[in-house]
Amino acid sequence: MNLANLARLRDEDLAGQASTAQARALMESIVSEERAPARVAPARRTRRALALGAVAVGLGAAVAIGVGLPGGPATRYANAAVSIERAPDYFSVTVTDPAADPGRFEEAFRAVGLNVTVKTIPVPPDEVGRLIGPVVPAGFRGPGSIGVQGVAPCAAAFCGKVWLPAHYSGRVVFGIGRAAAPGEPYADDRPFDPLGDEALDGYRSHGRTVAEVRDELHRRRLKVGYRLYWTIPDGGFFDQGVTADRIGDGWVVQGSRHSSSDTVDLYVVPGPEAGPAPDPKAVYEAEPQWYDLED
């Protein structure tokens, strides 16, 4: 017998179903919903320390969004750096000049009722102009949700939607990506992807030893940084910046990522000599974050 015969039905048996009244009604019901952002940062303070499965976090957060969104009359404000338009439940932000003075961005946000701090931060070339945040350094407390979602197509440096409760009283920080100078460390924002981050063209560091990957980096005249890649029992992980003397040559590399134009950080699985995992919160607190630094 053919395995296909075990199927209850074939797609051909469903011809015409997409145009039934029930299928159309479902479609209308779905598109009547406000689309929620795919990526939000409600727990920004601990996000990097405990970067859990990205897909699960994304989906969970998308469901959580949609309560206590900003309301009030629509306002529009534009200057040479940015234009912001207030929609009923989000703000449309278009960044035209990512190199402008951060004060111009703050002025525009203030004009639509958002009292936020904006910092320009050094990023890799492909992230120049990106709006990063909103970050609430003290930890976001509801009601409401915060987040940003890029919108495409986009004819400017960045187009996106921002969610933030109106009149939020805590300190809120946005970053605007600017091109990092040669050798200047990037402001680390995106969580490490343990299955996908590879810094070198045509070379996979994952699964190789530290010594092997370091040789390849030196061959390419790149400097090496080290981060221990600690996994925790519930399936999450966190990473910890360490000096070279804390790393064994035979330990295995999980992935690699540019930390500046001339340096690649290796994310290394701790060998048995590394000892027990540290407290992720303490590791996180020990590393200054771009949004914690005062101007």
Added chain:
Amino acid sequence: MGADPHGRFVDVYERAYEPILGYVLRRCRDPEDAADVVAETFTVAWRRIDELPEGDEARLWLYGVARRVLANHRRGELRREQRTEALREHLASLPAVTHTRSPEEDFSPVGRVFRALPDGDRELLSLVAWERLDTRQLATALGVSRNAVRIRLYRARRRFARALATAGVDHPHAAMLEGSSL
């Protein structure tokens, strides 16, 4: 990326609704549950329309979403929604559904062996035999490399063949996978 999210979603929905409905009905014991799984799958597509790939890749992407929604459903995490009530009734009355057994009710020897396979093997073989996906399409739907698909498929076929032999089913001609014997 398509022009406006609404137009793009309508286009994807019209093209992918029947294949996704078929995918879900073939895996749901109760056709009424299928309505909620389909609704949730397309709701995810609407929320993440900016990430949805172009052309037929959208259908493959949606198989991946439907697979996860079904898994949640099996863990009892899917709600029955009021908006799917009409669709539930409609699906339960479809002749193609009412006149056939669900996979769980197939007690043929091959059906029993197939049902006893590990979930990953069963899903992989189903995607080939039921959704008729080739290696490239499987790689897209499952989010893994083509090479990984080839290896997994080889192992799944081999385990299925062994299980058939153990069950006393005349192998290798008893079970065909899209025209080729195991």
